[in-house]
Amino acid sequence: MFIDTHCHLDFDQFSADREKVIARAREENIKAIINVGTSLEGSRRSIQLAEKHALVYAAVGIHPHEAERFPAESWEKIERLVQEDKVVAVGETGLDYFRNYSSHTSQKELFRKQIKLAIEADLPLIVHSREADDETLGILREEGACRGVLHCFSSTREVAADCLQLGFYISIAGQVTYPAAKQLREVILRIPTNRLLIETDAPFLTPEQLRGGRNEPALIKYTAAELAQLYGLSLGDIARVTTLNAQQLFGIGKKQSGKIAYPIRDSLYLNITNRCTNNCVFCVRRITDFVCGHNLKLSHEPTQDEIIQSITNSASYKEVVFCGYGEPLIRLDEVLYVSRYLRERNIPVRIVTNGHGNLIHRRNIVPELAWMVSAISISLNAENKEKYLSICCPQSGEGTYEEVRKFILECKKYISRVEVTALDMDGVSITECERIARDELGVEFRERRYNHPGS
Structure with a gap:
């Protein structure tokens, strides 16, 4: 399921078939659509659409193109509109120095007012920035904006x-x-997936596959497919993580409970503990409970039977992997029990570990x-003990x-099959880590991407 976080179905381009466009969105598994206002009347139309259709939500705002034409006496009307039930954001607001349909002064003044409105209403901002990035970011900082999205990046x-x-x-x-858009794709790869949203900006920016025609929410799958290819994830992974991100930002949808089993790409992962013997500075647990759209914050450590019950359609995955928000080998008995169950059914098992198993159990495990285990991935993460101590902060010293x-x-x-892995984070020599793995230890090496949990 997808959420189109930015479109303009109230525009005239949809006057002839708006209902059919929304119906096609449902057919393409679009879970929600955020229709974004660009003017006072456009904001009203967005709310009307949201009231009529369960999957549509509204954003209220004045586009920078409209800044010069927006009458000051209408501001109270905008303030009232943001209080409507299905309004989930303030925007589209920002700066556009490419078209220059409004003076820079009027754009900045209205942008600041809308930032303050978003803060007062406790709503996220939807920000437009074109040929004005430095000033856009500067104003966001000055006004204390801390929640929102830079749209159509x-x-x-x-x-x-x-x-x-x-x-x-x-x-x-x-x-x-x-x-x-080669350069854009390279930049996108530096954006962590837990901060990524997708949109159509319909009726504009139709994907390449149908370029020249009108865009609409049902076509968001083409953008999602491109992102899946870029990140090395499945289409389902991108759908899940961007949907979660949109739900968290805009406050829509149901809260997700912690998972034991969770798919990423063509592997099924098992999250059996949140305990760990490292306290890594890069660990995503420091900032979120989620990996690739899955909530990994366990309410309790699952029993052996609960772990097995969580494994469904195991034959459809290339492997089952012990890897969660903790060190799986802390729970060695559970790993052995479940691995035996899987291997008896000819399902390959891999463990992702920090390599502390023998230290934890004080014996060679x-x-x-x-x-029972066909592969193991061991996080080395540094080329020497000094860096390892500073990065991983192990309990065992x-x-x-x-x-x-x-x-x-x-x-x-x-x-x-044994592989050593390390993150491509600043201060770590991936070249030296690979040399240690291949030349000194005689095992495979894989580079993991910093800020991309699940990679």
């Missing part, structure tokens, strides 16, 4: 980083599918894993890095 890596630092989401539209290396060598004796 097409800017630089630096602007994306600044936007994320402000606490904003970044929304991607159909232009990501255009052949000329690797022979116990031998028959200074000798941990060497113990992890010993654990890797033991796994090599008993498990057919």
Whole structure:
């Protein structure tokens, strides 16, 4: 299911078939549509659409193009409109120095007023910025804006980083599918998926596959497919994570309970504990309970039977992976029990671990894993013990890095496929980590992407 976080179904381009457009959106599994106001009348029309259709929500705002024409005496009407039940955001607001349909002064004045309105109404902002990124970001900072989305993103890596630092989401539209958008696709890869939204901006920015025609919410699948390919995820993964992000930002949809089993790409992951013997500085647990749209905050540690009951359609996955918001080998008995169940059914089992298993249990546990585990991924994360200590902050202290290396060598004796992984984060030499894995330890190496949990 998708959420189109930005479109304009109230525009004249949809006058002839608006109901059919919304019906097609339902058929294409669009869970919600946010119709974004660009003027006082457009905001009213957005609310009317939202009141008529359960899947439509409204945003109220004045587009920068309209800043010069917007009468000051109408501001109270905007203030009243944002109080309507199905209004979930203030916008579309911001700065547009490309078209310059309104003076820069009037644009900035109205932008500031709408930021203040969003803060007072406790609503997120939907921000438009074209050829005005520095001033847009500057005003957001000055006014204390901390919740919203930069819509239809097409800017630089630096602007994306600044936007994320402000606490904003970044929304991607159909232009990501255009052949000329190579630079945009490279920038998008630096955006963590937990801050990503998708939109159509319909009737504009039709995806490449149907370019030249009118855009509509049903076509959001083309943008999602491009993002799935970019991030190395499935279409379902992108749908799930962007839907969750939209629900969290705009306050729509139901809250998700913690999961034991959760699919990413063509693997099924098992989340059996939230405890860990590391306290890594990069760990996503520090900022969210979610990975790829899945809530991994457990209400309790599942029993062996609860873990097995959570595994459905296991034959449709290439593997089942022990990997959650904790170190799975803390619960060795559960790992062994469930792995035996899976291997008896010829289902490949992989463990993602920090390599502390022998330290945790004060014995060599690797022979116990031998028959039941077909692969193991061990997070080394640093090229020396000093960096490991500063990055991973292990409970077992200074000798941990060497113990992890010993654990890797033991796994090599008993498990057919062993890989060492490290994050491409600043200060870590991926080249040296790979050399250690391949040349010193004699195992495979895989680079993980920083800020992309699930990669």
